[in-house]
Amino acid sequence: xxxxxxxxxxxxxxxxIGAGLxxxxxxxxxxxxxxxxxxxxxxxxxPLYLARVSATxxxxxxxxxxxxxxxxxxxxxxxxxxxxxxALLAARLGRDGLVIALGGGVVGDLAGxxxxxxxxGVPFVQVPTTLLAQVDSSVGGKTAINHARGKNMIGAFHxxxxxxxxxxxxxxxxxxxxxxxxxxxxxxxAALDRAFFDWLEEHIERLGRRxxxxxxxxxxxxxxxxxxxxAADERESGRRALxxxxxxxxxxIEAATGYGAWLHxxxxxxxxxxxxxxxxxxxxxxxxxxxxLTELVRRAGLPVTGPAIAAERLREHMATDKKAEQGRLRxxxxxxxxxxxxxxxxxxxxxxxAVRSGSPGA
Amino acid sequence: xxxxxxxxxxxxxxxxIGAGLxxxxxxxxxxxxxxxxxxxxxxxxxPLYLARVSATxxxxxxxxxxxxxxxxxxxxxxxxxxxxxxALLAARLGRDGLVIALGGGVVGDLAGxxxxxxxxGVPFVQVPTTLLAQVDSSVGGKTAINHARGKNMIGAFHxxxxxxxxxxxxxxxxxxxxxxxxxxxxxxxAALDRAFFDWLEEHIERLGRRxxxxxxxxxxxxxxxxxxxxAADERESGRRALxxxxxxxxxxIEAATGYGAWLHxxxxxxxxxxxxxxxxxxxxxxxxxxxxLTELVRRAGLPVTGPAIAAERLREHMATDKKAEQGRLRxxxxxxxxxxxxxxxxxxxxxxxAVRSGSPGA
Numbered sequence: 076x077x078x079x080x081x082x083x084x085x086x087x088x089x090x091x092i093g094a095g096l097x098x099x100x101x102x103x104x105x106x107x108x109x110x111x112x113x114x115x116x117x118x119x120x121x122p123l124y125l126a127r128v129s130a131t132x133x134x135x136x137x138x139x140x141x142x143x144x145x146x147x148x149x150x151x152x153x154x155x156x157x158x159x160x161x162a163l164l165a166a167r168l169g170r171d172g173l174v175i176a177l178g179g180g181v182v183g184d185l186a187g188x189x190x191x192x193x194x195x196g197v198p199f200v201q202v203p204t205t206l207l208a209q210v211d212s213s214v215g216g217k218t219a220i221n222h223a224r225g226k227n228m229i230g231a232f233h234x235x236x237x238x239x240x241x242x243x244x245x246x247x248x249x250x251x252x253x254x255x256x257x258x259x260x261x262x263x264x265a266a267l268d269r270a271f272f273d274w275l276e277e278h279i280e281r282l283g284r285r286x287x288x289x290x291x292x293x294x295x296x297x298x299x300x301x302x303x304x305x306a307a308d309e310r311e312s313g314r315r316a317l318x319x320x321x322x323x324x325x326x327x328i329e330a331a332t333g334y335g336a337w338l339h340x341x342x343x344x345x346x347x348x349x350x351x352x353x354x355x356x357x358x359x360x361x362x363x364x365x366x367x368l369t370e371l372v373r374r375a376g377l378p379v380t381g382p383a384i385a386a387e388r389l390r391e392h393m394a395t396d397k398k399a400e401q402g403r404l405r406x407x408x409x410x411x412x413x414x415x416x417x418x419x420x421x422x423x424x425x426x427x428x429a430v431r432s433g434s435p436g437a
Numbered sequence: 438x439x440x441x442x443x444x445x446x447x448x449x450x451x452x453x454i455g456a457g458l459x460x461x462x463x464x465x466x467x468x469x470x471x472x473x474x475x476x477x478x479x480x481x482x483x484p485l486y487l488a489r490v491s492a493t494x495x496x497x498x499x500x501x502x503x504x505x506x507x508x509x510x511x512x513x514x515x516x517x518x519x520x521x522x523x524a525l526l527a528a529r530l531g532r533d534g535l536v537i538a539l540g541g542g543v544v545g546d547l548a549g550x551x552x553x554x555x556x557x558g559v560p561f562v563q564v565p566t567t568l569l570a571q572v573d574s575s576v577g578g579k580t581a582i583n584h585a586r587g588k589n590m591i592g593a594f595h596x597x598x599x600x601x602x603x604x605x606x607x608x609x610x611x612x613x614x615x616x617x618x619x620x621x622x623x624x625x626x627a628a629l630d631r632a633f634f635d636w637l638e639e640h641i642e643r644l645g646r647r648x649x650x651x652x653x654x655x656x657x658x659x660x661x662x663x664x665x666x667x668a669a670d671e672r673e674s675g676r677r678a679l680x681x682x683x684x685x686x687x688x689x690i691e692a693a694t695g696y697g698a699w700l701h702x703x704x705x706x707x708x709x710x711x712x713x714x715x716x717x718x719x720x721x722x723x724x725x726x727x728x729x730l731t732e733l734v735r736r737a738g739l740p741v742t743g744p745a746i747a748a749e750r751l752r753e754h755m756a757t758d759k760k761a762e763q764g765r766l767r768x769x770x771x772x773x774x775x776x777x778x779x780x781x782x783x784x785x786x787x788x789x790x791a792v793r794s795g796s797p798g799a
Contacts, residue, residue, distance in 0.1 A: 153515050153519065156591075157515065157584070160584055160590065160591060161584070161585070161586065164584060164586040164587060164590060165586070191593065192550075192554070192591045192592060192593055193590070193591065194590060194591075194592075195579065195580075195581065195589075195592045195593055195594055195672075196593065196594065196672075217557065218557075219557065222519075222522055222523070222526060223523070224523065224526040224527070225526060227557075228522065228526060228555070228556060229518075229522060229554050229555065229556075230554060230556075230557045231553065231554055231557055231558065231593065232557055232558065310557075310558075
């Protein structure tokens, strides 16, 4: 097991990465005996791992309250928040309780948001079981649900007490979701770390084959990069926004196609190619580097082009993005592989061209 | 105008108290020109004051987005959060926007919660227009909505940028709501300040007659007391809980009678008498002091007895109170007028007796 730390003063917390961690009660925190612990999972992950985590916590003397929500992006809505809060209240879980998110990014976002607002905030622990959640969404304290008008529009910053990333859980992950996770791995490298990008070009097929050693190495590097960024900028006023590379385009793809049709990672994959194209049109990135990024995304088994939707329609979805300020679009652009920055006031025509360059129907 | 300060480090903020403040644009914050500002109010307060605040902000160059929710406690539910978020998203209000809560405690709690979770948090300003909100709920950063299983069960700590208490707005306050506000005034004195309690015994009728000078003095003292407590204990781990004097009983009354039947202040009034009775039964408070508190509550035109509901049923509603820890009840008790403390492990029989002592039907 490797342990990293997210340095956030009094709210600093560890990220544990390794195989077989679900059964290690001490990783979930101290004082488990007599404590009420809600485990929030979904109808797919619950049957696989809930019994194992419950047994571990009960052996340590905790009172476990299991709550299963539906599978998929549609769980990120108010009805699920209400369902989980209802179960917590019925079980009389107090502010001294604990909420554990057991699942992928959706479960983590939902359970984390519940933990942020239930009785004005209770502690929680992230137990991510997908590659996407292990490399990205479980770290950094962002929680949210979706609104009909946009993804993640209602949420909170609520840091976990700990992140327990058991890489053994990736064994049961469907291929499509593994690939979606690789998109966020590539994002970390493309936005922040040239050497990591080079490493990925060498090892992307090993990751696709679920080589355990390669996966652990990639997860660790992503968590290091993210922990550093989050520690420097918890609430996304500056550097943290760089982690949104590919996400303004990606969120627009998800919104325009209806959440869930494209996996988040798939949308981010195509979005990164568009953002690289935009960077090239702004004179910041060479054609060769765009080609290297596009090729890496393709080798990861991810889409390099967007859906058959008009560029103008995609752009409408960007204006409600949280990164928009007073209606002006801002994008994370690349000034090289591993070097990114935030740019505002970009000409809509260039944005549309970047979308069209990678979109069959636009 | 008087200005106090809530000392919370980087999140410190001013409380402005005085007549005719609604028209003073500079009190709502800096950089209003070009800023999108949502004013959340309700169907009763909106028609009285929204136009005035809007005009003030628009003169300063802001783009105003008015949002009216329904009147009453029922507005503290998810549907209202969704309604306000929808209006904010439709108006493309970004993280650089501002939310103003214009109204009483319900509007402040709701709009504050929206500000806490909309796009993971936007700044907000409290403009309380009821006595209850001016002396209590607008200060301290507690925001919440209700859940079918309990009041304020879903919420967040989200400090305002400023509180603008225009005492002129109390002119339009219905008598019943003015009295409900006096309950929280008495609470501050009974829990924290003996000299203020003595002052109230002299001046309670002036407050009931809306004597402007007396009201301003009472509001200022309550805000001073609350600001001090909040600065020392923002998230209610210790001293701040003392401000819940009368509230464990009061919340149970509200829950058992259905939210809205009793005004919050009315329930707190009867709850304070019960809490004083409990304190007497624990040997902490003399009968004479219980009588003084009861008499002050009565002179304020507030109920000194609870509803005709069995003590056991009221007690069931207390166990889901946020102050409960692992199912054990905790109460704020008095050890004298103006001296309070938090006590746990109290015998249910004593609690029931305290309820019955002040309840016609129990």
